[in-house]
Amino acid sequence: MLPQRTSDYTHAIDIQTSAPYTSAVDPRSKHATWVEVDLAAIEGNARALVALTNARLMAVVKANGYGHGAVETARAAARGGAAWFGVARPEEALELRDSGIEDPILVLGPAPGDSLEPLVAREISITVCNSDHIASAARAAQSLDSTAKVHLKLDTGMSRLGAAPSEAASLARRIGDSDSISLEGVFTHFARADEPEAPTNREQLRRFDDALSQLVADSLRPPMVHAANSAAVFTLKDAHFDMVRVGIALYGLQPSKEWSLPGEFQPALQWKSQLTRVRELPAGTGVSYGQDYVTENEERIGTFSVGYGDGFRRTKGNQVLVAGKPVPVIGPVCMDLSMVQLDSIPEAEVGYEVVLIGNQGKAAISAEQVAERWGTINYEVTCGIGLRVPRLVGYPDSSR
Numbered sequence: 001m002l003p004q005r006t007s008d009y010t011h012a013i014d015i016q017t018s019a020p021y022t023s024a025v026d027p028r029s030k031h032a033t034w035v036e037v038d039l040a041a042i043e044g045n046a047r048a049l050v051a052l053t054n055a056r057l058m059a060v061v062k063a064n065g066y067g068h069g070a071v072e073t074a075r076a077a078a079r080g081g082a083a084w085f086g087v088a089r090p091e092e093a094l095e096l097r098d099s100g101i102e103d104p105i106l107v108l109g110p111a112p113g114d115s116l117e118p119l120v121a122r123e124i125s126i127t128v129c130n131s132d133h134i135a136s137a138a139r140a141a142q143s144l145d146s147t148a149k150v151h152l153k154l155d156t157g158m159s160r161l162g163a164a165p166s167e168a169a170s171l172a173r174r175i176g177d178s179d180s181i182s183l184e185g186v187f188t189h190f191a192r193a194d195e196p197e198a199p200t201n202r203e204q205l206r207r208f209d210d211a212l213s214q215l216v217a218d219s220l221r222p223p224m225v226h227a228a229n230s231a232a233v234f235t236l237k238d239a240h241f242d243m244v245r246v247g248i249a250l251y252g253l254q255p256s257k258e259w260s261l262p263g264e265f266q267p268a269l270q271w272k273s274q275l276t277r278v279r280e281l282p283a284g285t286g287v288s289y290g291q292d293y294v295t296e297n298e299e300r301i302g303t304f305s306v307g308y309g310d311g312f313r314r315t316k317g318n319q320v321l322v323a324g325k326p327v328p329v330i331g332p333v334c335m336d337l338s339m340v341q342l343d344s345i346p347e348a349e350v351g352y353e354v355v356l357i358g359n360q361g362k363a364a365i366s367a368e369q370v371a372e373r374w375g376t377i378n379y380e381v382t383c384g385i386g387l388r389v390p391r392l393v394g395y396p397d398s399s400r
């Protein structure tokens with residue numbers, strides 16, 4: 001019998017192996033470390049987003065659904081009301097189509113020339129930023145005797161991708177002149193939506209509005225105008241237009257350090273492991289590479305199977321939960337293993353659950369707390385969880 005049973009998931013899929021995963025199986029019998037993704041949370045977060053806007057909801061599921069698993073996340077978001085999916089790369093869009101998702105998909109990032117035909121063939125919408133992109137999309141569509149659906153991206157202040165707003169009308173006209181391309185959308189992206197007071201948000205919106213007015217005046221406005229990411233859904237209501245593109249809030253993670261999501265949003269991801277060794281080490285024993293940590297007294301030291309090869313950063317000050325208490329990770333994190341100081345948990349033994357992100361008893365560690373320790377943002381924490389960590393994705397028993 002394994003102590004400290006982990007939460008039960010039904011209808012779950014082990015994405016890495018596609019093996020069926022039921023509540024009868026404790027993940028510790030099978031995995032050294034794993035991620036649990038609560039699809040009920042994603043579905044509920046999507047529903048809460050739909051209730052906040054009259055615009056359509058695009059679920060942004062790029063980078064393996066911010067580390068949560070793209071396909072299952074997309075399906076849960078659709079059940080919650082998402083009508084579109086956003087990805088960064090052609091391969092990500094094709095993965096969604098291959099899994100049977102038929103809803104509209106937009107590749108938000110640049111699509112290299114050879115990737116265009118498969119995208120057009122599968123009715124996946126493409127982002128264009130200049131006349132070269134437009135010509136390439138037209139060529140791909142002509143060779144298939146089809147039509148490419150494109151969204152024109154405008155750079156209103158992020159200085160990353162997109163045409164100057166002053167070019168919007170001439171590029172839209174060029175698209176309109178081709179029988180092989182149809183202008184489905186026009187969009188931009190905010191650089192500082194997470195800082196509601198930043199004056200650049202209004203300035204970006206003004207530039208976008210000016211470009212839209214020109215498109216309207218020339219009868220070139222496409223049906224899908226979109227600008228807002230998660231933070232802007234809450235802080236820039238004038239930016240909702242026809243669709244909002246939401247990533248981080250869909251996963252129940254905080255879009256800003258300056259305010260919190262409403263209480264109905266729930267984080268969907270937990271990252272767990274188990275103790276694989278527990279020892280009392282005598283005073284003066286070095287632990288981990290460089291024997292960086294040296295025991296002061298006799299100390300209870302545990303080893304668990306997560307390392308920087310899984311995306312657990314080699315930074316000082318990491319903490320994990322064991323038996324419902326925060327305990328310090330000691331010595332440098334290794335590639336596949338880490339050590340933890342267990343003096344406060346004398347009962348801890350091999351097989352005890354270790355929580356890196358998530359809840360255990362009354363204790364919790366959020367992705368935001370991990371990000372703070374690592375000097376980064378919650379996005380990078382969940383996106384950085386390695387692909388070798390199995391995602392156990394499903395609905396917890398309690399949600400059905």
Ligand SMILES: Cc1ncc(COP(=O)(O)O)c(C=O)c1O
Pocket residue numbers: 060108189228229230231245246247248249255
């Ligand atoms: C173009 C674009 N739109 C929308 C999003 C979603 O942003 P968020 O996760 O802040 O909602 C992203 C994410 O990086 C993006 O690049």
